[in-house]
Amino acid sequence: xxxxxxxxxxxxxxxxxxxxxxxxxxxxxxxxxxxxxxxxxxxxxxxxxxxxxxxxxxxxxxxxxxxxxxxxxxxxxxxxxxxxxxxxxxxxxxxxxxxxxxxxxxxxxxxxxxxxxxxxxxxxxxxxxxxxxxxxxxxxxxxxxxxxxxxxxxxxxxxxxxxxxxxxxxxxxxxxxxxxxxxxxxxxxxxxxxxxxxxxxxxxxxxxxxxxxxxxxxxxxxxxxxxxxxxxxxxxxxxxxxxxxxxxxxxxxxxxxxxxxxxxxxxxxxxxxxxxxxxxxxxxxxxxxxxxxxxxxxxxxxxxx
Amino acid sequence: xxxxxxxxxxxxxxxxxxxxxxxxxxxxxxxxxxxxxxxxxxxxxxxxxxxxxxxxxxxxxxxxxxxxxxxxxxxxxxxxxxxxxxxxxxxxxxxxxxxxxxxxxxxxxxxxxxxxxxxxxxxxxxxxxxxxxxxxxxxxxxxxxxxxxxxxxxxxxxxxxxxxxxxxxxxxxxxxxxxxxxxxxxxxxxxxxxxxxxxxxxxxxxxxxxxxxxxxxxxxxxxxxxxxxxxxxxxxxxxxxxxxxxxxxxxxxxxxxxxxxxxxxxxxxxxxxxxxxxxxxxxxxxxxxxxxxxxxxxxxxxxxxxxxxxxxxxxxxxxxxxxxxxxxxxxxxxxxxxxxxxxxxxxxxxxxxxxxxxxxxxxxxxxxxxxxxxxxxxxxxxxxxxxxxxxxxxxxxxxxxxxxxxxxxxxxxxxxxxxxxxxxxxxxxxxxxxxxxxxxxxxxxxxxxxxxxxxxxxxxxxxxxxxxxxxxxxxxxxxxxxxxxxxxxxxxxxxxxxxxxxxxxxxxxxxxxxxxxxxxxxxxxxxxxxxxxxxxxxxxxxxxxxxxxxxxxxxxxxxxxxxxxxxxxxxxxxxxxxxxxxxxxxxxxxxxxxxxxxxxxxxxxxxxxxxxxxxxxxxxxxxxxxxxxxxxxxxxxxxxxxxxxxxxxxxxxxxxxxxxxxxxxxxx
Numbered sequence: 018x019x020x021x022x023x024x025x026x027x028x029x030x031x032x033x034x035x036x037x038x039x040x041x042x043x044x045x046x047x048x049x050x051x052x053x054x055x056x057x058x059x060x061x062x063x064x065x066x067x068x069x070x071x072x073x074x075x076x077x078x079x080x081x082x083x084x085x086x087x088x089x090x091x092x093x094x095x096x097x098x099x100x101x102x103x104x105x106x107x108x109x110x111x112x113x114x115x116x117x118x119x120x121x122x123x124x125x126x127x128x129x130x131x132x133x134x135x136x137x138x139x140x141x142x143x144x145x146x147x148x149x150x151x152x153x154x155x156x157x158x159x160x161x162x163x164x165x166x167x168x169x170x171x172x173x174x175x176x177x178x179x180x181x182x183x184x185x186x187x188x189x190x191x192x193x194x195x196x197x198x199x200x201x202x203x204x205x206x207x208x209x210x211x212x213x214x215x216x217x218x219x220x221x222x223x224x225x226x227x228x229x230x231x232x233x234x235x236x237x238x239x240x241x242x243x244x245x246x247x248x249x250x251x252x253x254x255x256x257x258x259x260x261x262x263x264x265x266x267x268x269x270x271x272x273x274x275x276x277x278x279x280x281x282x283x284x285x286x287x288x289x290x291x292x293x294x295x296x297x298x299x300x301x302x303x304x305x306x307x308x309x310x311x312x313x314x315x316x317x318x319x320x321x322x
Numbered sequence: 323x324x325x326x327x328x329x330x331x332x333x334x335x336x337x338x339x340x341x342x343x344x345x346x347x348x349x350x351x352x353x354x355x356x357x358x359x360x361x362x363x364x365x366x367x368x369x370x371x372x373x374x375x376x377x378x379x380x381x382x383x384x385x386x387x388x389x390x391x392x393x394x395x396x397x398x399x400x401x402x403x404x405x406x407x408x409x410x411x412x413x414x415x416x417x418x419x420x421x422x423x424x425x426x427x428x429x430x431x432x433x434x435x436x437x438x439x440x441x442x443x444x445x446x447x448x449x450x451x452x453x454x455x456x457x458x459x460x461x462x463x464x465x466x467x468x469x470x471x472x473x474x475x476x477x478x479x480x481x482x483x484x485x486x487x488x489x490x491x492x493x494x495x496x497x498x499x500x501x502x503x504x505x506x507x508x509x510x511x512x513x514x515x516x517x518x519x520x521x522x523x524x525x526x527x528x529x530x531x532x533x534x535x536x537x538x539x540x541x542x543x544x545x546x547x548x549x550x551x552x553x554x555x556x557x558x559x560x561x562x563x564x565x566x567x568x569x570x571x572x573x574x575x576x577x578x579x580x581x582x583x584x585x586x587x588x589x590x591x592x593x594x595x596x597x598x599x600x601x602x603x604x605x606x607x608x609x610x611x612x613x614x615x616x617x618x619x620x621x622x623x624x625x626x627x628x629x630x631x632x633x634x635x636x637x638x639x640x641x642x643x644x645x646x647x648x649x650x651x652x653x654x655x656x657x658x659x660x661x662x663x664x665x666x667x668x669x670x671x672x673x674x675x676x677x678x679x680x681x682x683x684x685x686x687x688x689x690x691x692x693x694x695x696x697x698x699x700x701x702x703x704x705x706x707x708x709x710x711x712x713x714x715x716x717x718x719x720x721x722x723x724x725x726x727x728x729x730x731x732x733x734x735x736x737x738x739x740x741x742x743x744x745x746x747x748x749x750x751x752x753x754x755x756x757x758x759x760x761x762x763x764x765x766x767x768x769x770x771x772x773x774x775x776x777x778x779x780x781x782x783x784x785x786x787x788x789x790x791x792x793x794x795x796x797x798x799x800x801x802x803x804x805x806x807x808x809x810x811x812x813x814x815x816x817x818x819x820x821x822x823x824x825x826x827x828x829x830x831x832x833x834x835x836x837x838x839x840x841x842x843x844x845x846x847x848x849x850x851x852x853x854x855x856x857x858x859x860x861x862x863x864x865x866x867x868x869x870x871x872x873x874x875x876x877x878x879x880x881x882x883x884x885x886x887x888x889x890x891x892x893x894x895x896x897x898x899x900x901x902x903x904x905x906x907x908x909x910x911x912x913x914x915x916x917x918x919x920x921x922x923x924x925x926x927x928x929x930x931x932x933x934x935x936x937x938x939x940x941x942x943x944x945x946x947x948x949x950x951x952x953x954x955x956x957x958x959x960x961x962x963x964x965x966x967x968x969x970x971x972x973x974x975x976x977x978x979x980x981x982x983x984x985x986x987x988x989x990x
């Protein structure tokens with residue numbers, strides 16, 4: 018297991034240099050069967066990460082570039098009249114793939130966003146009155162630009178909640194950046210990447226995640242974290258039960274990535290900022306604050322014992 | 323955020339509730355219209371609270387004030403005394419509640435509430451009212467907390483929870499103050515209202531008085547004996563001697579001096595000029611009495627008593643007297659010699675005149691009868707036997723005798739022939755005096771209920787009147803005419819005799835005594851009774867015990883010792899509370915595995931490596947290892963052991979961690 022993960026991380030690391038932590042988090046998200054949201058400024062490597070993930074995991078993959086004139090049918094698919102057989106034939110859209118890369122999801126209208134988000138929540142789509150199941154596993158990796166940028170339709174809280182994790186990539190450190198500049202364009206290396214897993218292996222890993230043990234005292238700790246976000250005036254509203262469940266699931270996946278069969282508080286602390294960050298909003302004087310800092314504050318305040 | 327000056331809604335809610343509770347406590351002592359006005363004030367305030375009505379304007383407030391002051395003047399006339407002052411204070415409290423608009427007003431109302439609530443203790447000190455008072459304090463505290471905290475999440479009950487924890491912390495301090503604080507005599511005396519009719523034996527006796535007492539189950543006093551309780555028939559609790567007969571009513575003699583010595587002999591006093599008149603024989607009975615407040619001076623004891631408590635005197639007619647009116651419960655010790663004879667040597671002239679007196683022009687038929695029978699009788703004894711025989715043969719003992727006119731003894735003896743103890747005692751003494759035998763009426767209680775805990779309860783319906791006659795060579799002899807009419811009254815108890823009569827306990831409709839034939843109610847009643855007795859003995863009676871308790875605790879009572887004891891114990895109590903506050907942060911770590919980790923943290927802290935609150939075991943040990951590379955291996959193994967036991971589901975064995983911890987300590 019450890020070997021598999023290390024190879025995955027190393028492979029992706031060749032195209033996304035110096036972001037091991039984020040790569041591991043993204044893998045944890047996928048192992049925990051969650052959809053991933055990558056948020057950062059343009060040009061930080063969001064799309065590169067998404068593409069690299071799709072390739073090494075060996076999933077059927079498609080990409081949609083979201084624009085303001087994209088329609089739901091462009092994602093879900095449309096029925097076209099076949100004159101020879103004189104019937105309507107359904108042409109599945111890009112959503113019928115195991116991994117869908119939704120690039121710049123907040124550039125499109127809420128109507129189109131919600132078409133995708135329904136698919137993410139239900140694992141199926143309804144087109145022209147007919148419900149069609151999506152392939153398994155089904156992942157969405159969405160990227161978005163920071164909300165403050167122009168030409169964006171920010172995702173509402175309820176839809177942000179559909180993403181298990183939101184990660185930020187950030188600027189590379191100087192050494193990585195020098196390495197990046199001195200070598201060939203990593204994007205060219207993408208096409209050479211070979212799948213390291215097949216869908217069956219991935220499903221197996223996902224099942225193993227569920228077997229990771231979360232002891233009573235760990236659940237207590239998680240509950241205290243959630244309670245703290247609910248009690249403190251710092252947040253507009255506390256973490257929902259779905260939020261706590263998501264944290265636990267990610268912590269399990271994280272423990273598995275560390276090749277451990279039980280969760281320790283450090284696992285929770287590792288995934289908590291990415292899982293809870295987009296679900297919590299600062300209130301009052303904290304409303305403008307970076308939610309990452311607020312979440313760190315929670316982790317610092319709640320004792321693990 | 324609400325403005326600073328505004329009264330928070332949570333505070334207002336509890337303030338209103340506290341107001342209602344405090345006023346309810348005083349409902350008995352307040353004029354009806356004040357109560358009605360309070361209800362109006364509360365309703366008005368609730369309507370303001372709901373936003374339905376507005377706060378009263380200036381002119382309305384002025385009018386209300388004028389009306390209330392006028393009402394109080396009309397009600398009481400002169401404003402001196404406890405009740406008018408209480409009514410004034412409550413009115414002010416009510417008006418302030420109605421008027422308050424800023425938080426500072428609300429604080430004033432809270433202070434008023436504390437004060438008015440504390441005033442209850444002037445009227446009633448029973449356990450129930452003390453408990454209720456504590457409840458009121460809790461509500462007022464909740465109001466104060468609500469006012470301070472403003473409207474915070476956590477619901478309306480939150481201030482109450484805080485108040486409960488505050489009160490619980492204050493209770494130990496209260497106990498310390500109660501035990502150690504010296505009782506300072508009153509700096510001023512408050513006139514306690516005595517005009518309120520209080521049931522009990524009074525210093526005059528007219529036909530019908532004692533049957534009135536039969537209507538009440540109120541407690542008169544409790545007695546605990548050193549040893550077994552004597553049989554029912556000897557339990558005559560002498561309280562008053564009524565010698566002065568006015569034709570219808572028996573009264574005490576209003577003599578301020580006698581020709582043969584002082585009237586009173588105080589406990590501890592050496593002057594015993596007339597003590598030799600009493601011949602005490604055999605072993606005395608020792609007992610202690612806790613008497614309910616009567617606002618009177620006299621105390622009750624068995625014949626013939628000798629006081630054993632300070633402030634109690636033996637009177638010239640062999641009963642006990644207190645040094646001040648009984649405005650609260652009081653405890654006193656007595657010794658009694660049941661076997662005794664008094665004034666065998668003869669009566670003084672004064673005394674004889676008093677005990678033979680009767681008014682001219684009353685009860686002519688009885689006078690004739692007495693003289694006729696005495697002439698025929700061979701001795702005083704024979705005459706007495708004949709009179710008692712008359713009572714025994716023809717008379718009926720009842721709680722509801724017919725009313726009697728001017729010649730009450732005549733009417734009773736020759737016509738109605740029905741009566742309660744006072745009829746028998748009064749007419750018996752009158753007959754004796756008419757025949758030239760000195761006699762007098764004794765008033766007090768007879769018998770009592772035996773509590774399973776070994777003490778005796780005497781209630782108002784045990785009130786009784788009997789007689790004493792003076793015989794040549796025998797001295798004063800106690801005779802109870804009622805015993806010859808209704809011996810079961812003396813041998814048994816009033817309950818069984820009168821229980822079926824209409825009017826018995828009529829004034830105590832809710833008294834549990836009524837239901838004593840139902841087993842569990844009776845048990846409950848006796849349990850509550852025992853609780854109240856101990857309350858009276860140990861809490862209310864503590865004032866009298868305090869000096870001896872303090873002497874035993876401190877060796878010697880001095881201002882300095884008391885001050886040091888107060889500061890010491892008070893400080894200790896505060897320290898305990900502080901500890902209690904501090905412990906919860908460690909209490910949650912009762913888990914032995916966690917404790918080992920905490921010990922590790924303490925060990926590392928001494929070496930300057932402090933764990934941050936949110937830092938996990940692994941993160942902390944790794945950080946510590948980077949600072950102390952020589953311990954890295956030990957720390958890592960500790961961490962692994964801890965994690966696998968705490969999170970990995972391995973059987974927890976803190977001994978393993980303990981070993982590793984020991985190794986770590988050695989590594990230093």
